[in-house]
Amino acid sequence: MVSNNVPTLEQINIEKPVAAPVILLVDDEASILSSLKRVLRPKGYVVLTAESGAAGLELLKENTVDLIISDMRMPEMTGAQFLKKAKESYPDITRILLTGYSEISATISAINEGGVYHYLQKPWDEQDLLLTIERALEQQFLKKEAARLNALVRKQNEELLTFNARLEKQVQARTEELRQTVLFLEKGQEEIKQNFLTMLKVFSSLIELRSGMLGxxxxRVSALGRRLGKKFQLTEGQIQHLGIAGLLHAIGKIGLPDELIRKPQEKMTGEESRMFMNHAVKGHMVLTPLASFGEISEFILHQHERYDGRGLPSGIAGDQIPLGSRILALARDFEALRSGAIAAQPLPLEKAIQVIKSQSGIRYDPSVVEAFVALVNEEDSLLREKSREVKSRDLEAGMKLAEDLRTGEGVLLIVKDSVLTQNNIQQIRKFEQLEDISLQISITIEEKKN
Structure with missing residues (x-):
């Protein structure tokens, strides 16, 4: 039996269907059918009648029915048998049985086999009959509505799964597109950076030609400065600035007289020495318009300051001197000692190191000297293991330059770390033939292709 606690359509805020419910009445007595129709007519239901179970089944084939009310006692096919057949063919239709007091066992069978929603005893109470029918139809509608909503949810879930799958593919495609764009931009940025550094090297070569420095x-000052910067755990940006300052440290020499820039520093008079060191101020002035070169120009400006405070142009001492300038001063003088720019003759490695160490705490920061000595020892062994000198006739495509390839006058031909192509090799050999020279070519052993 149905519970009287079943909520109404109004209680669950669902509108009743617009179409009138269809009720099938099945009874072999015409008077019973007439009485039922009289009770139901004011409610606006669509009422179909059948005087046998077989006739009721025929009507079910031809009409959409919401509720069946069947008498129990009928000839040929009982109400229980009829409702069982109706359940088998039309399980969604709600079924109500009319029965008498003496038919309890048959009623129980009908409830079990026919899936009866409710049964009413004869004679029925009209209010009880109408209330039972109303509740049965409401439950019928709720079942249909639940089935409709479940179907709608399943459909929406399927559409959502399809949409999510399509969206995921679009996201993956967009992500891949962005990844390719980032790679393209990174490659472009790296090419711009390499072109910029190559341009600086070319410019530094022009400075060297004008100032009489070795090619x-x-x-080399730039490379040594960068390695010392790493020893002091400087940021990547500061290390890059040190490298650029090394390449451009002599830019102010362009404006010096020829006889001065080609004269060893140990042979200069006091006035000449001051004039020479003033190139750092001129270099600073040249780079001032470049806002991004602010730190670089400061390193160059103070490269001739001394740790003891007796340098130029500001006479600052110790940690007052920018660390980049302290590093640049040592790297610059080490290369000048090795090339003969300070003394009349170039000094061998060990002698140059001794001179640097002897000026620790005087010209140079002791901590920079200490890092330099350790670094020279490390780098010396590494260079011997990773590079070798070759003649142009022994060059092969795929070899990697360990050092910049320059002419005897210091003009840059190919930058360090370039991987040689067959065209590069032909150009090198043609240049040697035209100039009647033999270039010094250093290649990285690990990069040689077999």
Whole structure:
């Protein structure tokens, strides 16, 4: 039996269906059918009648029915048998049985086999009959509505799964597109950076030609400065600025007289020495318009300051001197000692190191000297293991330059770390033939292709 606690459509805020419910009445007595129709007519239901179970089944085939009310006692096919057949063919239709007091066992069978929603005893109470029918139809509608909503949810879930799958593919495609864009931009940025550094090296070569420095000296000052910067755990940006300052440290020499820039420093008079060191101020002035070169120009400006405070142009001492300038001063003088720019003759490695160490705490920061000595020892062994000198006739495509390739006058031909192509090799050999010279070519052993 149905519980009287079943909520109404109004209680669950669902509107009743617009179409009138269809009720099938099945009874072999015409008077019973007439009485039921009289009770139901005021409610606006669509009422179908059948005087046998077989006739009721035929009507079910031809009409959409919401509720069946069947008498129990009928000839040929009982109400229980009829409702069982109706359940088998039309399980969604709600079924109500009319029965008498003497038919309890048959009623129980009908409830079990026919899936009866409710049964009413004869004679029925009209209010009880109408209330039972109303509740049965409401429950019928709720079942249909639940089935409709479940179907709608399943459909929406399927659409959502399809949408999510499509969206995921779009996201993956967009992500891949962005990844490719980032790689393209990174490659472009790296090319711009390499072109910029190559341009600086070319410019430093022009400075060296004008100032009488050995070819590649500024590049070696730059490399040594960067390695010392790493020893002091400077930021990547500061290390890059040190490298650029090394390449451009002699830019102010362009404006010096020829006889001065080609004269060893130990042979200069006091006035000449001051005039020479003033190139740092001129270099600073040249770079001032470049806002991004602010730190670089400061390193260059103070490169001739001394740790003891007796340097130029500001006479500052110790930690007052920018660390980049302290590093640049040592790297610059080490290369000058090795090239003969300070003394009349170039000094061998050990002698140059001794001179640097002897000026610790005087010209140079002791901590920079200490890092330099350790670094020279490390780098010396590494260079012997990783590079070798070759003649142009022994070059092969795929070899990697360990040092910049320059002419005897210091003009840059190919930058360090370039991987040689067959065209590069042909150009090198043609240049040697035209100039009647033999270039010094250093290649990285690990990069040689077999």
């Amino acid at each position: 590649g000296q500024s590049d």
